[in-house]
Amino acid sequence: MSRDLILDKLRRNAAGGQSRAEREKAVAKRIRSASRGVLPAQPRAATARVTQFMEKAEAAQATTVMTTRTGVAEAIADWLRAHNLPAEIRTGKDERLKALLGGKAGNLILRQGPSDGTDTTGVSHAECGVCETGTLIVLSGADNPTTLNFLPQNHIVVLRRSDILAHYEDIWPRLRTAYGKGQMPRTVNMITGPSRSADIEQTLLLGAHGPVRLHIVIVRD
Numbered sequence: 001m002s003r004d005l006i007l008d009k010l011r012r013n014a015a016g017g018q019s020r021a022e023r024e025k026a027v028a029k030r031i032r033s034a035s036r037g038v039l040p041a042q043p044r045a046a047t048a049r050v051t052q053f054m055e056k057a058e059a060a061q062a063t064t065v066m067t068t069r070t071g072v073a074e075a076i077a078d079w080l081r082a083h084n085l086p087a088e089i090r091t092g093k094d095e096r097l098k099a100l101l102g103g104k105a106g107n108l109i110l111r112q113g114p115s116d117g118t119d120t121t122g123v124s125h126a127e128c129g130v131c132e133t134g135t136l137i138v139l140s141g142a143d144n145p146t147t148l149n150f151l152p153q154n155h156i157v158v159l160r161r162s163d164i165l166a167h168y169e170d171i172w173p174r175l176r177t178a179y180g181k182g183q184m185p186r187t188v189n190m191i192t193g194p195s196r197s198a199d200i201e202q203t204l205l206l207g208a209h210g211p212v213r214l215h216i217v218i219v220r221d
Helices: 003-014 020-033 046-059 069-082 095-101 168-178
Strands: 063-067 088-091 109-112 121-125 128-130 135-139 154-160 188-191 213-219
Touching: 046 063, 046 128, 046 213, 063 069, 069 095, 069 154, 069 213, 095 121, 095 154, 128 168, 135 154, 135 168
Parallel strands: 063 213, 088 109, 088 121, 121 154, 154 213
Antiparallel strands: 128 135, 135 188
16 A cells, blocks of 8 residues: 555544545634633723723833824924934834825924834834733834834834724734734734833843833824
8 A cells, every 4th residue: 555545544534534624614613712711801991991001001111192193293293302302213114104194294304114223213003002011012024123113212103092902812813814824924022111121230221122212102093
């Protein structure tokens, strides 16, 4: 008996007589019906989730502001002025940012592409936020280069109000639906507050491994 025949017989016996399509359908059903496990209670109302997200983010030394779609550029410019920073920002190719900033950037100088470490302020658009901990979820890629998360001294992240989720577990179904197999982002960056470290004598130092400031612009949509 040939090797192929032996393997085919083993596959048929292991499958219990089911075809490949039937087995795939059964697996998909098990995945859909799998329980999520125990999750900590979080606000159900969208308004309450936003409020908790802002409170948690600010507790982690981030700053937050709420604005409209047409007010994003002004909100960024106001924050830069308040910190005596140049009106120059580095962004990726995210179309959501382009729509919010294009034509409304005012005095802002926009530069596009990955940071080489010389940028003062990077601006990203978050995929979503998690109210459980005030965490931002930023995906890697040309739209939002990961270098913007770590190299500039200041990081501004734009987040749509409707994209604030309750739990970390809500992230993954969202990504699978939006991107699908073979298209998933290579890296999912979870950002809670500015970079920090307390390795030396347990003294908290901001900006140890990345931006010293994190500002979150939440957009009403």
